[in-house]
Amino acid sequence: MTTARHLDIHALHPTPAANLNSDESGEPKSLELGGATRTMVSSQAWKRSIRLAVEAELDERAARTRMIPVRVADTLHGQGWPEDLAMFAAAQIAASAKKGGLKTNPEEGHRTQAMFYVPTDTVRHLTVLCDTHRNALQEALDRQNTSKKPAPTLLPTDEIAALLVRRTASISLFGRMLTEITDGHVEAAVQMAPAFTVHRSELQPDYFTAVEDWPRPGEKGSAHLNTAYRATGLFYRFATINITTLVANLDGDTATARTLVDLFTQAFIMTMPRGGQTSAAAHTVPDLVHYVVRDRRPVSYGAAFDEPVRSRGQGYVPPARQALTQYATTIDRLIGTRHRITHGHAIAAGTPLEELGTHHASFEDLAATCSRAALPETPDDTLDEVAA
Secondary structure (H helix, E strand, O other): OOOOEEEEEEEEEEEEEEOOOEOOOOOEOEEEEOOEEEEEEOHHHHHHHHHHHHHHHHOOOEEEEOOHHHHHHHHHHHOOOOHHHHHHHHHHHHHHOOOOOOOEEHHHOOEEOOOEEEEOOHHHHHHHHHHHOHHHHHHHHHHHHHHOOOOOOOOOHHHHHHHHOOOOHHHHHHOEOOOOOOOOOEOOOEEEOOEEEOOOOOOEEEEEEEEOOOOOOOOOOEEEEEEEEEEEEEEEEEEEEEHHHHHHHOOOOHHHHHHHHHHHHHHHHHOOOOOOHHHOOOOOOOOEEEEEEEEOOOOOOHHHHOOOOOOOOOOOHHHHHHHHHHHHHHHHHHHOOOOEEEEEEEEOOOOOOHHHOEEOOOHHHHHHHHHHHHOOOOOOHHHHHHHO
16 A cells, blocks of 8 residues: 655745635635634635746746637637638637547637646647648638538547646646546645634725826816725645655656645745735735645644634734644644654744744745655655655
8 A cells, every 4th residue: 555645834824904815795705613704715816826936936837728729729810820710720629639529619719618727838739730730621621611511520639639638747736627638637736725814804994095186177086985805814824745646646756746845835835815916915924834744644733723813912923823833732642643754844933833843944944844854865665655
């Protein structure tokens, strides 16, 4: 039986007044936990910022999109193809991608119904493929216009499918749900929980006006007024990387896996969701980051905050640190430390927390240590199983 190795990352992250992730009414998302309302940021919102940061560091971009045929048609038309032929080629890509074709919306340029997650250069490769078969595409379009019957699929299915299931390193890390094409699905190595405030959190109204810069003579007042809602709080954040799955997705390339773990850890610490940042500039960093490398299964410390912490005149950071530390100690007592490989932490200020393992002076050092601890240069028996 293969032993799964996991890197768990916990953070206590303070934010000022902001709306990092809004609900359907435009207000900050919330959830009920422990009988108290908390502000929430969905995992998808924070994960997207992390993914983009990782891809930027790797200079290896990928896109989540339904627009592949549309982008191919636009590119071909921009290269001088007649519009009808460019659209026909895009339709052929969808029709030829697999037996029976991909489900698309012809009225929207054959936008696919399924969301794809592909390297951004996929469109370029598909346009080259279309260019190679341009004469055949033109002949098929002419026959279709004459006979008024749909043209048969004529692009090579194996080549199109191979392009649509290609991976970048970030796809191996974050996974991909794609069931329409064989071998398209990639199991995610990263799991991320929604972030939530460790204390009760109420919406803060922000009444605002916009002044008319070009008023008519005699006019006073504002051109627009409204109320925006923001929230403040100290968030508990948790993510875990299944090192076993990551190495398997990378076909045993532990060097790339080590790089991805380092980059993900740094991005988890340093990125913020983009929602509402123009009017909030909530570019904070965590107060505390704690990591645990363990075998068998990950462990979240979210239950440490089932009872909301109280400030008692000292803010939320000190009691939240205490609650997380006590819960980590409780977990060690309950499940033991036999499968805990190592653990450590970095804090903004104050005395290091012995219960949370090795103290790191910087987040950069912590991230580098995470990658080395999860995937050491000299594999032990467990890592031999992981690589296998």
